[in-house]
Amino acid sequence: MSSVSALKNKLVLVARSGTYVNFAPSQVQKYHHETERFLMNSSDELDAVELFDVYEMQFHLALITSHDVEAKAILDRLVDQFGSSENSQRIRLLQSKYLEVMGEPEQALKVLGNDPDELRLSRRLTTNSRKSGNAEEYIANLNFYLDLQPSDLITWAELGDEYAKVGHYDKAVFSLQEILLQEPFAYPVFYKVGLYNYYRFLQEEQALKTERKDKLWELVEILQDARNNYLRSVEICDVYIKSWIGIYLISSHKFNDKLRKLNSVKEVAKFLEQNDKLKTLSEKKIRELDQEAWAQIKQ
Amino acid sequence: MATPDLILDPALKYWVLLPISFVMVLVGLIRSNVTYLLSPKPKLEPYRAVREKQFLKRAQSFTQNSGVLNAREIRDRQQFLIEKLNSSDFYAKEGEEELDPLSAFADPANNEAMMNMAKGNMMNYIPQTVIMGWVNYFFAGFVIMKLPFPVTDGFKGMLQTGVATPDLNVRYVSSISWYFVNLFGLRPVYSLLMGDKEANELISQQNQQQGMPNIGGPGGPKADKLFKAEAESIQILGHESIFDGIVERVLSEN
Numbered sequence: 001m002s003s004v005s006a007l008k009n010k011l012v013l014v015a016r017s018g019t020y021v022n023f024a025p026s027q028v029q030k031y032h033h034e035t036e037r038f039l040m041n042s043s044d045e046l047d048a049v050e051l052f053d054v055y056e057m058q059f060h061l062a063l064i065t066s067h068d069v070e071a072k073a074i075l076d077r078l079v080d081q082f083g084s085s086e087n088s089q090r091i092r093l094l095q096s097k098y099l100e101v102m103g104e105p106e107q108a109l110k111v112l113g114n115d116p117d118e119l120r121l122s123r124r125l126t127t128n129s130r131k132s133g134n135a136e137e138y139i140a141n142l143n144f145y146l147d148l149q150p151s152d153l154i155t156w157a158e159l160g161d162e163y164a165k166v167g168h169y170d171k172a173v174f175s176l177q178e179i180l181l182q183e184p185f186a187y188p189v190f191y192k193v194g195l196y197n198y199y200r201f202l203q204e205e206q207a208l209k210t211e212r213k214d215k216l217w218e219l220v221e222i223l224q225d226a227r228n229n230y231l232r233s234v235e236i237c238d239v240y241i242k243s244w245i246g247i248y249l250i251s252s253h254k255f256n257d258k259l260r261k262l263n264s265v266k267e268v269a270k271f272l273e274q275n276d277k278l279k280t281l282s283e284k285k286i287r288e289l290d291q292e293a294w295a296q297i298k299q
Numbered sequence: 300m301a302t303p304d305l306i307l308d309p310a311l312k313y314w315v316l317l318p319i320s321f322v323m324v325l326v327g328l329i330r331s332n333v334t335y336l337l338s339p340k341p342k343l344e345p346y347r348a349v350r351e352k353q354f355l356k357r358a359q360s361f362t363q364n365s366g367v368l369n370a371r372e373i374r375d376r377q378q379f380l381i382e383k384l385n386s387s388d389f390y391a392k393e394g395e396e397e398l399d400p401l402s403a404f405a406d407p408a409n410n411e412a413m414m415n416m417a418k419g420n421m422m423n424y425i426p427q428t429v430i431m432g433w434v435n436y437f438f439a440g441f442v443i444m445k446l447p448f449p450v451t452d453g454f455k456g457m458l459q460t461g462v463a464t465p466d467l468n469v470r471y472v473s474s475i476s477w478y479f480v481n482l483f484g485l486r487p488v489y490s491l492l493m494g495d496k497e498a499n500e501l502i503s504q505q506n507q508q509q510g511m512p513n514i515g516g517p518g519g520p521k522a523d524k525l526f527k528a529e530a531e532s533i534q535i536l537g538h539e540s541i542f543d544g545i546v547e548r549v550l551s552e553n
Contacts, residue, residue, distance in 0.1 A: 087340075116346045117343045117344065117345055117346050118343065119346055119349060122346075147350075148346055148349075148350050149349065149350065149353050150350065150353045150354045150356075150357045150389075151353040151354070151356045151357040151360070152353070174372075177367065177368055177372065178357070180364070180367040180368075181357075181360045181361050181364045181365070181367060181368075182356075182357075182360040182364070184364040184366070184367050190367075225369060227546075228369070228542040228545055228546075229542075231542075231545045231546060231549050232367075232541060232542065232545060234549065235545065235548065235549055235552070238553075274546045274550075277546075277550055278546065278549075278550070281549075281550065281553055284553075285553070
C-alpha cells in the first residue's frame, strides 16, 4: 500500500468514526493540517462519498481550531454540491453548527426547524438546553429523546455522563449499560461503569453512619460490581491501565480493613481474599505499563 | 464439408454488426441514467416507525448480550422489557389489528412501493422490446458474421436463431442471435464505461439497508407479532453473567 492510500484510509476511517471530536488539541491541530494538505494535493484518491465525508470532518476540525473562514468555505462547497439544504438533514446540521459557533444561536435553532421525523436534527435540538446550565432540564430532554430513539448509543453515553455529573451514579451506570448491551466489547465503557460504581460506593460510604452488617454488605455489593466491571475491561484489553488503577484502588481501599471484622461471613472472606490477590497483580501490571502512574499513585 | 463457405458482404459489418452493438451499448447507458432519475428519493421515515424499530433493537440486543449485567440488573431489565413489549407503548401505529393479505393492496404506502417496482421493470423490458423489434424488422434472417473459431453443433440454436438453414455451419451468426449475445454479454463494457466501483457501491449500499426486519412494509411481519416473540425469548432468558468467576479468570490469565 502506498503512503498516500494509507493516509487516505486513515483519514476516511477517522472521518467516519467521528473520533476526532475526542482528540487532544495538538492532535486536532495536526489532523487539521494533514487533512488540508491531503485535500489540496491528493483529493483524486477519494471517491465521491469518501471525499464528502472527509470534507465534513475538515469542517468540524476547522470549527474546533477556530478557522471559521475555512469552515464557511467548506460549508459553501457542500451546499453548492448538494443544492438547497432544505431536504438534507446532514447539511442543515452543519449549517446550524456553523451559525452557533458564529454566535447566532437563534438562527442556528431556526435552521434546525422542528419536524419530528428529522431525528438527527432533533438530537441537536436536545443538546440545546445543555448551555443553560440547568442539568435537570437537559437530562429531561435527553430522556425524552431516548424515548423516541431507544437505541441511540451516543445519547445514552451523554445521559450517563450527565447523571454522573449530578451524582446519580446508579442511573449513570444504567445508561452506560445500555451501550454495553449493544457493544459488549467496549472496554472503555466497562471501565466507566466500574468507575461510576466506585464513585457510588464512595458516596454511600461517606453517608454511612452505622456499621450494621446489612448496610456494609450493600456497600460490598457495589464495590464488587465496580471491581467486576474493571476486571471485564482488562480481560478484553489487557493494557488498559485506567482499569488496572481502578482495581488497585479498590483492592487497597481502607474499607477493606473495616470489612475484616465481618470476616466470619463466607462471602466477605472470599471478597477480601480476592482483593489481596488482585492488589498484587494490579500493582505488578501498573508498574509494567507505566512507571510514572505508579509513582503518582504512591504519592 | 457438406456446405461450401458463404461469402459475406463486408458492408454487413459496417451496416449491421457494428450498428447493433453500438445501439445496444447506447441504449444500455441511457437506460441506466433514466433508471437513476426515476429511482425514488430516499424518504424520511416517520419517527414513530423508527422508534418502534429501535425499541425492538434494544430488546434484541438485551436478549443477545444480557451477560454484561449482573443477575439483579438482568432481572430488572427483563421485567421492564417484557412489560413494554407486551403493551402497545412502542407501536408505530395505534391499535394495529390483523389485516387480511388482500387488503394490503389498498394501502397507499404499498402502492407506492409496487409502483416503483413496476417502473424498474418497465425500464428493463421496454428498451429491449424496441431494439429487438428494430433488429427483427430491418435485419430479419441476416447472416452477419462468421466466428473466427470452430464451435460445436450445440451452439446452433444460440447462434442461428431466425435463419432456417439446418445445414449451415455453426460458425455463422444471425443478426437476432448477435442481438442476444450483446444483451447478455455487454455487462463488462458497461462497468468499464460507468465505473465499476461506484456501481458496486450502490448495490452494496442497497443491500445494507435491509438489515432490520421490514416492520409494517408490504409483506413484512407486524410489530405486535415481533414484540410478542421477543418478549417470550426474554422471558426464558437465563441469568448467566460474564462476571461469574471473572476474578479467577483474570488471575489465572496473568
